[in-house]
Amino acid sequence: xxxxxxxxxxxxxxxxxxxxxxxxxxxxxxxxxxxxxxxxxxxxxxxxxxxxxxxxxxxxxxxxxxxxxxxxxxxxxxxxxxxxxxxxxxxxxxxxxxxxxxxxxxxxxxxxxxxxxxxxxxxxxxxxxxxxxxxxxxxxxxxxxxxxxxxxxxxxxxxxxxxxxxxxxxxxxxxxxxxxxxxxxxxxxxxxxxxxxxxxxxxxxxxxxxxxxxxxxxxxxxxxxxxxxxxxxxxxxxxxxxxxxxxxxxxxxxxxxxxxxxxxxxxxxxx
Amino acid sequence: xxxxxxxxxxxxxxxxxxxxxxxxxxxxxxxxxxxxxxxxxxxxxxxxxxxxxxxxxxxxxxxxxxxxxxxxxxxxxxxxxxxxxxxxxxxxxxxxxxxxxxxxxxxxxxxxxxxxxxxxxxxxxxxxxxxxxxxxxxxxxxxxxxxxxxxxxxxxxxxxxxxxxxxxxxxxxxxxxxxxxxxxxxxxxxxxxxxxxxxxxxxxxxxxxx
Numbered sequence: 262x263x264x265x266x267x268x269x270x271x272x273x274x275x276x277x278x279x280x281x282x283x284x285x286x287x288x289x290x291x292x293x294x295x296x297x298x299x300x301x302x303x304x305x306x307x308x309x310x311x312x313x314x315x316x317x318x319x320x321x322x323x324x325x326x327x328x329x330x331x332x333x334x335x336x337x338x339x340x341x342x343x344x345x346x347x348x349x350x351x352x353x354x355x356x357x358x359x360x361x362x363x364x365x366x367x368x369x370x371x372x373x374x375x376x377x378x379x380x381x382x383x384x385x386x387x388x389x390x391x392x393x394x395x396x397x398x399x400x401x402x403x404x405x406x407x408x409x410x411x412x413x414x415x416x417x418x419x420x421x422x423x424x425x426x427x428x429x430x431x432x433x434x435x436x437x438x439x440x441x442x443x444x445x446x447x448x449x450x451x452x453x454x455x456x457x458x459x460x461x462x463x464x465x466x467x468x469x470x471x472x473x474x475x476x477x478x479x480x481x482x483x484x485x486x487x488x489x490x491x492x493x494x495x496x497x498x499x500x501x502x503x504x505x506x507x508x509x510x511x512x513x514x515x516x517x518x519x520x521x522x523x524x525x526x527x528x529x530x531x532x
Numbered sequence: 533x534x535x536x537x538x539x540x541x542x543x544x545x546x547x548x549x550x551x552x553x554x555x556x557x558x559x560x561x562x563x564x565x566x567x568x569x570x571x572x573x574x575x576x577x578x579x580x581x582x583x584x585x586x587x588x589x590x591x592x593x594x595x596x597x598x599x600x601x602x603x604x605x606x607x608x609x610x611x612x613x614x615x616x617x618x619x620x621x622x623x624x625x626x627x628x629x630x631x632x633x634x635x636x637x638x639x640x641x642x643x644x645x646x647x648x649x650x651x652x653x654x655x656x657x658x659x660x661x662x663x664x665x666x667x668x669x670x671x672x673x674x675x676x677x678x679x680x681x682x683x684x685x686x687x688x689x690x691x692x693x694x695x696x697x698x699x700x701x702x703x704x705x706x707x708x709x710x711x712x713x714x715x716x717x718x719x720x721x722x723x724x725x726x727x728x729x730x731x732x733x734x735x736x737x738x739x740x741x742x
Contacts, residue, residue: 426606429573434620435594435671444623448610 295506307504315480316489316505322400323485324512327465330404334412334461335454342416343446347425363410371406372474375399395477400485403471408461415460419453420446459520466513543733545726547709549584551739552701554718555711557728563711564603566728567677570709571600583675594623599668599705603679605660607652613663614648620671638666641704642696658689662696669704676700678710682717694720 296302310316345357363371378384379394393399423446431441447454469487472478478488486509493501543566547553557563568574570581572593580589588596608616617638621631639645642662652660661681668676681697682690698721701708710721718725723739 424604424606426602426604427608429568429571429593430600430602430606430667431608431619432573432593433571433596433598433600434667435623437592437594440623444619445608449608451610 292510295503295510301500301503302507303500306500307507310501310504311508315484318481319484319486319489319505320508322397322483323466326397326400326404326485327462329401330408330465331412331458331462333401333405334409334465335416335458337409338412338416338457338461339447339450339454341413342418343420343442345413345417346420360410360413363407364414368407368468368470369474372403372471375403375406375471375475394475395479395483397476397483399476400472400483403475404465404468407468407471408464411464412457412461415457416450416453419450419457423449455520459517462516463513466509543579543728543731545733545735547707547724547726547735550706551724552708552721553710553724553726553735554722555709555726555728555733556713556715556718557711559713561728562731563728564679567600567679567709567711570675571598571677572596573600597674599671599673599676601661601664601668601676601678601681603681603683605664607655607660607663607667609652611652612648613644613650613652613655616652616663617648617666617670619667624671634670638670641700642666656689657685658693661685661693665696665700669700673705675707675709676705678708680712681710682712682714697721 311320341360345353345360366374376394379388384393387393391398393402427445427449428441431445432438436444467487468485469491472483472485473488473491476483478484478492484492486505489505490502490509493499493505543562555563555566565574569576572581572588572591576589580587582588583596583598593600608619611619614635617635618631621634626634635648636645639648642665644659644662644666647655647659647663652663655663665678665681678697682693685693694717697708697710701721710717712718723737725736725738727734727736
């Protein structure tokens with residue numbers, strides 16, 4: 262065979278780099294615009310606005326509800342993800358499709374469906390004990406419905422990447438099925454669980470459509486930060502909306518950095 | 533037994549206590565499946581598994597007293613070598629002192645004293661195989677099942693491990709079932725040869741041939 266010249270790799274990398282570069286510029290541009298465009302973000306005024314009681318309430322509700330949502334999502338995602346990755350059963354295709362419904366459904370439809378779910382006799386019965394609709398539980402439920410679906414997907418792929426042989430060996434070494442799960446499966450899935458927590462938290466933080474329809478956006482009641490942005494924009498207070506947006510960027514960056522600093526590699530476990 | 537569309541039936545064999553059985557057969561003929569049935573990781577469609585005269589077909593894998601070393605070793609990646617060796621003993625609630633003694637004994641026997649604090653991800657193929665053997669042997673199983681333990685090893689390591697397996701059979705475990713597709717391993721190790729071909733199993737006692 263004749264030696265065959267193939268040329269260097271840099272033209273390919275340059276071409277790919279230019280294509281990818283456009284997207285990177287867009288993302289960087291977004292962040293810069295929030296902080297610098299048109300003098301809409303003035304730290305002093307922003308801080309003053311953020312320190313008003315309604316915004317402080319919205320911030321607390323946002324942090325509280327998203328933390329709870331993320332915990333509930335992981336709590337559901339671990340068993341569902343594990344069963345879907347390890348067990349085959351009749352109707353699995355249907356279950357699989359159902360699990361993706363919250364991801365593919367338009368957010369407003371999720372919100373409307375939640376609202377209608379609590380108009381059914383079962384929903385009404387629950388409401389008569391604990392008020393859900395237009396109250397704080399509806400905020401968490403709206404966020405959870407969507408965020409959990411992402412966590413389930415992620416945990417499933419985490420469990421699928423784990424070698425089932427490890428569990429089998431653990432069984433031969435004297436573990437019950439439960440012990441093998443606790444001592445061999447869960448520790449290996451720990452990083453994935455943190456990634457699922459982060460992903461569902463980030464989804465919950467940005468959730469707006471379902472929250473708006475199912476919980477409303479009432480000041481001092483069900484207003485979360487995305488609702489604040491919407492409310493402020495609708496009354497023409499763009500500075501207020503920018504201030505809240507900057508706050509949300511800072512909150513989410515802080516959480517992501519804390520999670521990364523926790524020594525966890527979330528790469529490869531994301532969707 | 534059945535696996536997918538593939539059926540292996542009328543497989544009958546009895547391995548005497550103290551034997552080193554080497555089962556050979558082509559890749560895909562059902563050797564691993566057979567091993568999984570013995571270990572209790574898979575239920576046979578029909579038939580029975582007896583160990584030392586006791587029917588264990590319905591027993592959980594952990595109560596059969598079988599040590600299992602799968603082909604890919606499947607060491608627990610989140611545990612150090614020491615913790616891998618101690619795993620079965622911790623489950624059995626051995627005392628700390630007894631665990632330390634047993635782990636030390638196994639490490640010496642397997643020549644892995646220097647590796648005890650390593651993570652499994654940083655072991656060579658031969659080292660990982662030794663650790664997997666140690667983990668299976670730790671609770672003193674009555675039977676040791678090895679799935680292709682010497683495949684994917686270089687020539688020298690292969691020789692070392694052959695010698696090690698011979699030694700272990702004498703000192704650590706009375707009965708071994710070792711599956712392989714290499715005839716040469718059977719020549720070197722077997723007291724009993726099992727050949728799985730065309731869905732039929734033949735057993736040959738070669739313990740007095742040498």
